Amino acid sequence: xxxxxxxxxxxxxxxxxxxxxxxxxxxxxxxxxxxxxxxxxxxxxxxxxxxxxxxxxxxxxxxxxxxxxxxxxxxxxxxxxxxxxxxxxxxxxxxxxxxxxxxxxxxxxxxxxxxxxxxxxxxxxxxxxxxxxxxxxxxxxxxxxxxxxxxxxxxxxxxxxxxxxxxxxxxxxxxxxxxxxxxxxxxxxxxxxxxxxxxxxxxxxxxxxxxxxxxxxxxxxxxxxxxxxxxxxxxxxxxxxxxxxxxxxxxxxxxxxxxxxxxxxxxxxxxxxxxxxxxxxxxxxxxxxxxxxxxxxxxxxxxxxxxxxxxxxxxxxxxxxxxxxxxxxxxxxxxxxxxxxxxxxxxxxxxxxxxxxxxxxxxxxxxxxxx
Amino acid sequence: xxxxxxxxxxxxxxxxxxxxxxxxxxxxxxxxxxxxxxxxxxxxxxxxxxxxxxxxxxxxxxxxxxxxxxxxxxxxxxxxxxxxxxxxxxxxxxxxxxxxxxxxxxxxxxxxxxxxxxxxxxxxxxxxxxxxxxxxxxxxxxxxxxxxxxxxxxxxxxxxxxxxxxxxxxxxxxxxxxxxxxxxxxxxxxxxxxxxxxxxxxxxxxxxxxxxxxxxxxxxxxxxxxxxxxxxxxxxxxxxxxxxxxxx
Amino acid sequence: xxxxxxxxxxxxxxxxxxxxxxxxxxxxxxxxxxxxxxxxxxxxxxxxxxxxxxxxxxxxxxxxxxxxxxxxxxxxxxxxxxxxxxxxxxxxxxxxxxxxxxxxxxxxxxxxxxxxxxxxxxxxxxxxxxxxxxxxxxxxxxxxxxxxxxxxxxxxxxxxxxxxxxxxxxxxxxxxxxxxxxxxxxxxxxxxxxxxxxxxxxxxxxxxxxxxxxxxxxxxxxxxxxxxxxxxxxxxxxxxxxxxxxxxxxxxxxxxxxxxxxxxxxxxxxxxxxxxxxxxxxxxxxxxxxxxxxxxxxxxxxxxxx
Numbered sequence: 001x002x003x004x005x006x007x008x009x010x011x012x013x014x015x016x017x018x019x020x021x022x023x024x025x026x027x028x029x030x031x032x033x034x035x036x037x038x039x040x041x042x043x044x045x046x047x048x049x050x051x052x053x054x055x056x057x058x059x060x061x062x063x064x065x066x067x068x069x070x071x072x073x074x075x076x077x078x079x080x081x082x083x084x085x086x087x088x089x090x091x092x093x094x095x096x097x098x099x100x101x102x103x104x105x106x107x108x109x110x111x112x113x114x115x116x117x118x119x120x121x122x123x124x125x126x127x128x129x130x131x132x133x134x135x136x137x138x139x140x141x142x143x144x145x146x147x148x149x150x151x152x153x154x155x156x157x158x159x160x161x162x163x164x165x166x167x168x169x170x171x172x173x174x175x176x177x178x179x180x181x182x183x184x185x186x187x188x189x190x191x192x193x194x195x196x197x198x199x200x201x202x203x204x205x206x207x208x209x210x211x212x213x214x215x216x217x218x219x220x221x222x223x224x225x226x227x228x229x230x231x232x233x234x235x236x237x238x239x240x241x242x243x244x245x246x247x248x249x250x251x252x253x254x255x256x257x258x259x260x261x262x263x264x265x266x267x268x269x270x271x272x273x274x275x276x277x278x279x280x281x282x283x284x285x286x287x288x289x290x291x292x293x294x295x296x297x298x299x300x301x302x303x304x305x306x307x308x309x310x311x312x313x314x315x316x317x318x319x320x321x322x323x324x325x326x327x328x329x330x331x332x333x334x335x336x337x338x339x340x341x342x343x344x345x346x347x348x349x350x351x352x353x354x355x356x357x358x359x360x361x362x363x364x365x366x367x368x369x370x371x
Numbered sequence: 372x373x374x375x376x377x378x379x380x381x382x383x384x385x386x387x388x389x390x391x392x393x394x395x396x397x398x399x400x401x402x403x404x405x406x407x408x409x410x411x412x413x414x415x416x417x418x419x420x421x422x423x424x425x426x427x428x429x430x431x432x433x434x435x436x437x438x439x440x441x442x443x444x445x446x447x448x449x450x451x452x453x454x455x456x457x458x459x460x461x462x463x464x465x466x467x468x469x470x471x472x473x474x475x476x477x478x479x480x481x482x483x484x485x486x487x488x489x490x491x492x493x494x495x496x497x498x499x500x501x502x503x504x505x506x507x508x509x510x511x512x513x514x515x516x517x518x519x520x521x522x523x524x525x526x527x528x529x530x531x532x533x534x535x536x537x538x539x540x541x542x543x544x545x546x547x548x549x550x551x552x553x554x555x556x557x558x559x560x561x562x563x564x565x566x567x568x569x570x571x572x573x574x575x576x577x578x579x580x581x582x583x584x585x586x587x588x589x590x591x592x593x594x595x596x597x598x599x600x601x602x603x604x605x606x607x608x609x610x611x612x613x614x615x616x617x618x619x
Numbered sequence: 620x621x622x623x624x625x626x627x628x629x630x631x632x633x634x635x636x637x638x639x640x641x642x643x644x645x646x647x648x649x650x651x652x653x654x655x656x657x658x659x660x661x662x663x664x665x666x667x668x669x670x671x672x673x674x675x676x677x678x679x680x681x682x683x684x685x686x687x688x689x690x691x692x693x694x695x696x697x698x699x700x701x702x703x704x705x706x707x708x709x710x711x712x713x714x715x716x717x718x719x720x721x722x723x724x725x726x727x728x729x730x731x732x733x734x735x736x737x738x739x740x741x742x743x744x745x746x747x748x749x750x751x752x753x754x755x756x757x758x759x760x761x762x763x764x765x766x767x768x769x770x771x772x773x774x775x776x777x778x779x780x781x782x783x784x785x786x787x788x789x790x791x792x793x794x795x796x797x798x799x800x801x802x803x804x805x806x807x808x809x810x811x812x813x814x815x816x817x818x819x820x821x822x823x824x825x826x827x828x829x830x831x832x833x834x835x836x837x838x839x840x841x842x843x844x845x846x847x848x849x850x851x852x853x854x855x856x857x858x859x860x861x862x863x864x865x866x867x868x869x870x871x872x873x874x875x876x877x878x879x880x881x882x883x884x885x886x887x888x889x890x891x892x893x894x895x896x897x898x899x900x901x902x903x904x905x906x907x908x909x910x911x912x913x914x915x916x917x918x919x920x921x922x923x924x925x
């Protein structure tokens with residue numbers, strides 16, 4: 001297997017493992033908690049190596065996962081004291097954990113292959129070199145096995161607990177009354193996030209883990225309203241970012257992790273601008289269209305309110321729209337055109353009056369507006 | 372200042388929140404020296420009306436004038452009491468300091484409150500019987516006491532017109548009586564007070580002027596002539612007729 | 620290592636002074652971020668500043684602190700506006716928007732820095748010090764730059780103290796008085812970006828979040844007055860800066876940034892546990908006391924929320 005292929009495949013597997021979990025993190029508003037975990041596992045990793053007396057994979061895994069859970073627990077603890085806001089709690093805990101990790105690394109592992117840069121943006125470039133062997137047989141790159149295994153774990157976790165996750169995400173209260181402990185689901189999700197982060201960050205570093213967890217899921221959230229589609233789209237967006245990011249890094253001779261994060265950002269930017277329903281362009285068009293329709297309704301309601309009253313003659317003139325509703329000439333004319341085209345309003349010289357369908361429409365509008 | 376002008380005159384006001392209309396073609400003209408209630412069901416747009424009046428929400432159509440001027444010009448004559456739940460009461464400050472914020476509008480940018488401003492703020496606290504709590508951290512106050520601090524802050528604004536958003540929510544009976552006698556005091560001093568109010572029972576007892584609102588203005592005028600079963604049932608969609616006592 | 624060494628040795632003095640200036644500025648400005656429940660905004664913006672440093676270098680070829688910090692400031696500001704836009708115009712939550720800006724901007728920064736590093740450009744060495752900060756490399760002009768920037772930011776805060784207090788406590792009331800809370804908010808965030816820019820060289824992007832949040836949270840426990848909280852927060856920040864410098868320079872291989880953060884964490888922990896009125900230890904003692912004795916007068920209990 002060529003090392004290029006191994007790098008790209010690892011990237012795709014990391015993307016799939018992260019993006020699927022990310023959907024739940026986005027919906028549960030825990031993006032920054034995932035960021036905190038990704039930094040806070042460093043001391044756990046070091047402690048694991050310390051206990052195993054060497055860079056042991058398994059010990060590192062356990063230490064880091066434990067550190068992730070401790071972080072989540074500490075944040076909850078601080079929040080529950082009522083002395084600290086939730087976001088400040090995160091802002092205190094994870095830098096402390098990361099600083100502790102950096103301190104331990106620099107103090108005891110200054111010569112070992114574990115430098116803080118690698119923690120932040122990983123070494124995906126080298127994943128082709130570390131192979132696993134069973135006896136004499138070459139099993140292929142180690143990171144492929146790790147990320148493949150994590151993908152499988154996450155896939156199983158989401159499939160088995162799909163109903164519970166969905167319920168706890170959208171209606172924690174209902175989940176609790178139905179007997180699914182939201183706390184258990186919370187910590188379960190955080191445990192999976194922690195081990196995914198550990199597995200992924202040796203390959204791509206803490207920041208890319210966060211980018212791949214949050215950004216593709218947010219992109220998917222702008223594109224669809226259905227959770228299964230969102231998960232699928234997020235994985236797709238992450239995988240595409242992995243492939244294109246590798247190409248970009250190759251072109252610029254820069255960091256693959258940084259390039260993949262950049263591409264996830266480009267994808268998000270495109271969705272932000274051009275998503276058919278949620279995009280900024282579609283939104284601006286919809287608002288402009290609604291503004292004129294809404295203005296027409298305002299005109300109908302205005303005419304209805306004053307219909308038959310003594311001041312009606314004065315309130316229903318075209319010039320009144322400009323002076324009292326504060327519409328400029330052009331806008332008032334556009335509104336009037338729309339109302340007349342739909343034969344909701346009749347013009348009698350300077351006087352405006354409702355047609356029968358205009359009266360019905362305005363009464364309808366008032367009913368709908370009511371809470 | 373045009374002394375003939377109404378404290379508040381709203382004409383053809385329409386307000387939309389993003390793309391959802393909340394208030395339709397509101398006409399409202401409140402005379403000077405009344406204690407007015409804005410009454411209506413949940414979601415009728417009562418708070419929105421206050422917020423639009425104070426320029427806290429963009430308006431889609433219509434005009435709002437206070438004392439014959441736009442709000443930007445009449446600002447100094449208007450006092451505002453937001454809902455108590457709209458702020459974090461764990462903020463590191465004491466009651467006197469909150470009341471002092473009422474003077475900030477007249478001070479303008481950068482200038483700091485003087486000793487005279489402090490004395491004035493203390494005087495305003497006295498008027499709501501909270502002078503003893505001037506140095507008390509605000510999270511240590513009860514809900515009713517917090518509400519009184521908010522009222523004192525509005526008094527510190529030295530306004531002619533007061534807009535209050537649900538001043539009676541979550542307060543104890545003592546505070547409720549204290550607030551209503553304060554409002555009556557303001558009225559007899561010639562000020563105008565407009566409150567968002569949701570309790571139908573106490574409305575006719577506390578207020579002498581009423582605006583019945585449900586997305587559009589149903590009726591507005593003196594309590595005696597406006598507080599009729601027809602108007603109320605029209606405001607509440609006929610659902611709560613049996614809840615209403617004291618309707619004319 | 621003693622306090623005397625710290626101020627007699629030229630290098631040490633610069634490091635300690637730099638860390639102290641950072642502690643004061645970020646401590647004071649951080650109070651407003653914490654009170655406005657924007658504790659993590661600083662984290663997102665410090666990461667967002669990284670590509671600004673790389674782009675500033677690519678455009679000018681200069682490594683002058685002021686050029687790089689200007690780039691960082693502009694990038695941080697673009698990050699702020701992006702977050703605001705995402706939160707205002709989409710259904711994506713603020714928490715997610717922070718995470719998106721943080722990771723994407725940082726990714727772009729890493730991509731550009733590694734690109735620069737591999738161009739065989741001998742001049743570029745040292746740009747990566749902004750990642751973790753290298754307080755040990757601070758020289759007198761750096762400290763001067765930091766002091767001027769920080770002084771300007773704090774001057775602005777003193778001038779608009781009344782307005783910022785009102786904004787943090789009751790933005791709607793501020794708006795009703797005509798104090799344009801949106802613009803005030805952007806100004807306040809810009810001042811926080813200045814604090815971040817000051818901190819990048821000393822503690823780096825990752826740990827900057829703690830410099831804004833930590834001193835403020837610690838100071839809040841000791842006082843009920845905003846002015847006292849601001850002063851205490853500045854003092855705590857400065858103390859953490861000096862303590863971190865002393866702890867790190869006494870031994871080999873130990874970087875200053877993490878030691879500053881660990882000192883700060885100790886201050887936060889002590890404050891949360893032992894501060895007179897709000898300390899958790901006293902609360903716990905009071906609780907067990909109340910359980911053992913008659914229920915106390917309820918009037919004295921704080922009443923929160925509705």
